[in-house]
Amino acid sequence: xxxxxxxxxxxxxxxxTLAVDDLSLSVQPAEIFGLLGPNGAGKTTTIRVLxxxxxxxxxxxxxxxxDVRRNRMAVRRLIGxxxxxxxxxxGLSGRENVALFARLFDVPRAERRARADAAIEAMxxxxxxxxxxxxxxxxxxxxxELAQAxxxxxxxxxxxxxxxxxxxxxxxxxxxxxxxxxxxxxxTVLVTTHYMEEAEEFCDRVALMHRGRIRALGSPAELIAxxxxxxxxxxxxxxxxxxxxxxxxxxxxxxxRTARRLG
Amino acid sequence: xxxxxxxxxxVSADAGRxxxxxxxxxxxxxxxxxxxxxxxxxxxxxxxxAIQPALWLIIFGQTFTHLRAIPTGGLPYLDFLAPGIxxxxxxxxxxxxxIHIIWERDAGVLAKLMVTPTPRAALVTGKAFAAGIRALxxxxxxxxxxxxxxxxxxxxxxxxxxxxxxxxxxxxxxxCLSITLAGLVLKRDRMMGIGQAIMMPLFFASNAxxxxxxxxxxxxxxxxxxxxxxEVDALRGLLIGTPAHLLLDFGVLVGAVAVAVxxxxxxxxxxxx
Numbered sequence: 001x002x003x004x005x006x007x008x009x010x011x012x013x014x015x016x017t018l019a020v021d022d023l024s025l026s027v028q029p030a031e032i033f034g035l036l037g038p039n040g041a042g043k044t045t046t047i048r049v050l051x052x053x054x055x056x057x058x059x060x061x062x063x064x065x066x067d068v069r070r071n072r073m074a075v076r077r078l079i080g081x082x083x084x085x086x087x088x089x090x091g092l093s094g095r096e097n098v099a100l101f102a103r104l105f106d107v108p109r110a111e112r113r114a115r116a117d118a119a120i121e122a123m124x125x126x127x128x129x130x131x132x133x134x135x136x137x138x139x140x141x142x143x144x145e146l147a148q149a150x151x152x153x154x155x156x157x158x159x160x161x162x163x164x165x166x167x168x169x170x171x172x173x174x175x176x177x178x179x180x181x182x183x184x185x186x187x188t189v190l191v192t193t194h195y196m197e198e199a200e201e202f203c204d205r206v207a208l209m210h211r212g213r214i215r216a217l218g219s220p221a222e223l224i225a226x227x228x229x230x231x232x233x234x235x236x237x238x239x240x241x242x243x244x245x246x247x248x249x250x251x252x253x254x255x256x257r258t259a260r261r262l263g
Numbered sequence: 264x265x266x267x268x269x270x271x272x273x274v275s276a277d278a279g280r281x282x283x284x285x286x287x288x289x290x291x292x293x294x295x296x297x298x299x300x301x302x303x304x305x306x307x308x309x310x311x312x313a314i315q316p317a318l319w320l321i322i323f324g325q326t327f328t329h330l331r332a333i334p335t336g337g338l339p340y341l342d343f344l345a346p347g348i349x350x351x352x353x354x355x356x357x358x359x360x361x362i363h364i365i366w367e368r369d370a371g372v373l374a375k376l377m378v379t380p381t382p383r384a385a386l387v388t389g390k391a392f393a394a395g396i397r398a399l400x401x402x403x404x405x406x407x408x409x410x411x412x413x414x415x416x417x418x419x420x421x422x423x424x425x426x427x428x429x430x431x432x433x434x435x436x437x438x439c440l441s442i443t444l445a446g447l448v449l450k451r452d453r454m455m456g457i458g459q460a461i462m463m464p465l466f467f468a469s470n471a472x473x474x475x476x477x478x479x480x481x482x483x484x485x486x487x488x489x490x491x492x493x494e495v496d497a498l499r500g501l502l503i504g505t506p507a508h509l510l511l512d513f514g515v516l517v518g519a520v521a522v523a524v525x526x527x528x529x530x531x532x533x534x535x536x
Contacts, residue, residue, distance in 0.1 A: 014536075051378045053535050073281070073380045078271075081378040085371030091301040103293040104379040106281070122268055132304060148375075155271040185268055 002065035004029045004156050004188035005050060009059035012045050019045040021212035023059070027205075029155075032182060032189040034199040036232070037209035038240055043192040044084070046209075047160055050190070051081050063156055077105065080149030084161040088144045090134030094125050097133055098147050105152035119147040123177055139170025146177060157181070159191040163198060171195070175202050196232035200224075206232070208239050215239040287385045294389030295396045302400055313404045316352040320345065320405075320412055333473050338505065345409040345416070346498035347471030350491055352405050353398035353430050357437040358462050360394045361445030361454045368534045369451075377535055383528040387442060391435035391524065398434035399427055415503065422501045425509075429501065432516040433494035437465075439523030446530030471495045490519040 005027035012020040020042040027033040035043045048054040049061050052072045061068045063075045088097050098116040107115050120129045123143040128136065133144060142162060149157060159178070163171040179202060182189055193199055199206050200220040208216040208223070216223050216239055220232055227235040302309065320341065327333055328340040335343040367373040376386060410416055417423065445454050466472075468485040469492040475483055486492045493515040500507020 048374075048535075051374075053374055053377060073382070076378055076380045079378060081375060083371035083374050085369070087371035087375050089297070089301075089372065091304060092297065093300075093304075096297070096300050100293060100297055101379065103289060103296075104376070104381055106286075106289065106380070118268055150268060153268065153271050181268065185271055187271055 001029060002062070003027060004031065004064060005033075005190060006062040006065075007046070007050075007059070008061075010046065010049060010056055010061055011058040012042075012049060012054065013057060014045075018212050020049070023209075023212065023214060025207060025214065025217075027188060027190055029064075029188050030182065030186045031204045032179070032191065032202055034203035034206035035190065035192045035209060036194075036196070036199055036206050036236065037192075040211075041209040042212040043209055044160060045212075047158055047190070047192065051079055051158055052076055077152070078155045080152060080154035080157045082142070082145045082149050082157075082159045082162055084164060086138065086141050086145070088133040088136070088141050088148070090132065092133060093130050094120060094133055094136070094144050094147070095129040097144055098151050101148040102151045107152060115151050115153075116147075119151040120144075122150065122181065123147040124173070137170070139166050139173050142166065142170070142174050143177060146174070146181075150181060153185075155188060157187050157189045159189065161192055161194065163193065163195060171198070178202070196236055200232045208235060210240050281380070283382070283385075286380075286382065287388060290381050290385040290389040291392045294393040298393040298396045302397065309400055309404060312352065312356065312401055313408070315355070316348045316401075316405045317408055319348045319351070320408060324348070324412070334477065335474065336505075338503065339414075341409075341412060342414050342503050343474075343499070343505075344472065345405075345414045346502050347469070347495050349402055349405050349409075349430070349498055349502075350433060350469075350495045351466055351471055352401050353395075353434045353494075354437050354465065354491060355462065356398040356401055357391075357394040357434040358441050358465075359455075359458045360390070360438040361441035361443075362451050362458065364390070364442050364445045364534065365449065365451045365454055373531075374535050377531070383531045384524055387439060387524050387527045387531060388435070390442065391438040391520070391527075392431060394438035395431035395434035398430055402426075402430050417502055417504065425501045426498060429494055429497045429512070429516065432513075432520055433490065436490050436516065436519045436523050439520065439527040442527040443523065443530050446527070446533045449534065465489060465491050468492075469495055490516060493519075 003026045005025065007023055007025040010020050010023040023046060035046065037043050045054065049056050050063060050068060052068050052075055055069055063078055066075050068075050095116060098119055099112065102112045102116050120126055123146050125140060125143055125147060128140060133141060136144060163174050166174065175198060178189060181187055203220060205219050206223065207214045216235060223235045224231060227238045229235055324341040324344045333340055364373065406416065441458065444457055448454050448457060468482060469489050470486060471491065475486055478486060493512040496507050497509055497512035499505045500509055
């Protein structure tokens with residue numbers, strides 16, 4: 001069976017900045033794989049290449065054996081994507097938000113309603129489904145976005161900082177749903193996060209990125225043992241040191257924007 | 264979890280090969296439906312946007328009808344003006360769509376849409392016709408107002424259908440123009456300034472307020488390259504029954520939409536980088 005994600009020698013540059021530098025990575029099917037690192041590490045650029053938003057400038061990236069450059073549309077059908085910013089449409093109800101993505105993924109008309117209902121219910125939003133998304137809390141919006149991503153039955157769920165700015169209860173709620181979906185469908189989950197304790201608890205394997213390269217790769221337990229530390233925070237500190245100023249202004253701005261929208 | 268989600272579907276490179284016409288039709292339908300759902304929930308925009316065309320018709324239209332300052336070939340000036348104001352209200356709805364696209368970029372909505380199996384051209388066309396749907400709803404308000412003010416509008420259903428098609432095409436063009444400009448300037452405040460800067464020149468360099476025969480030579484040249492003029496000419500012919508060049512008007516509008524969709528699709532990627 002093909003790996004869920006296979007990246008080899010990926011390189012991506014924005015003008016003077018080398019965002020991703022000779023990155024190679026493999027994610028196995030049904031894994032929850034965490035991509036960790038400080039702002040500007042190259043996590044989001046890697047995700048943008050995998051989700052076909054950016055063409056790879058050098059190297060190769062495949063999703064379930066399909067090249068992201070040559071099979072863009074087929075790759076997109078395999079992916080459910082939740083971006084970092086809160087992206088549900090506040091002017092539509094929860095159900096309408098999910099139904100839109102069912103249509104955009106060509107879910108057959110006969111199945112559309114049932115699939116949308118199932119995704120909404122799986123995310124615990126059945127009672128709020130007909131309310132405008134603008135009235136949802138931050139945690140509910142994140143779960144709505146998960147429902148939008150799940151309605152097309154993707155094989156790979158790509159989550160960019162899914163819990164950023166959420167309170168601990170909402171964060172736990174989001175992770176509970178992610179792990180339940182993985183257990184039920186065998187879906188692969190690729191997630192970026194700043195929260196080391198979340199990665200430690202929920203990810204099967206993690207890659208720690210810094211300045212566009214992978215500095216450490218393995219299960220959280222393996223990495224903690226290799227760093228002779230107590231937690232992934234220690235691993236993070238060991239590989240990034242005090243050099244945490246690499247994140248660009250746009251990263252910080254995007255993070256603040258998300259936090260602001262979450263109130 | 265009590266509900267069973269659909270199992271992930273099979274991996275196939277063929278899954279990316281779908282009928283492009285079907286994809287285009289389904290994406291346009293999806294985007295238009297979203298626009299209608301939003302309008303159903305919040306009608307304030309329709310009402311507030313009706314104020315400006317109402318002022319043009321009630322104050323400008325009625326005043327100049329009495330003045331008889333603009334030669335309209337025996338047609339009451341209000342009748343001459345109404346299709347122009349209809350096109351103007353559609354222009355105002357669509358020319359600021361670029362700001363909406365930049366907001367969608369900032370909110371992550373655009374990236375999420377671009378990760379669906381929707382080619383950029385289909386996404387842009389869907390957005391363009393969604394702007395057209397919003398403009399059509401606006402047009403109904405303006406038409407009702409014009410009828411109340413005594414403008415002799417056609418009751419012919421075919422001509423009314425033609426009117427809707429012309430408005431959709433005109434709005435789609437200006438929406439795509441706005442998306443293209445948004446892709447170039449990338450910032451909402453800049454886009455607001457550019458929208459303001461081009462809106463009135465487009466309006467005044469058209470036949471919306473006065474006939475081409477009274478324009479100075481240089482303005483006639485601008486009028487001939489301005490798609491808004493072809494939109495107004497067609498609307499006037501269909502709604503009021505003035506002589507119009509419908510084939511040319513439709514041809515120019517369809518061609519302009521095709522070029523604008525191409526340009527907006529080509530530049531859309533800049534917004535997500």
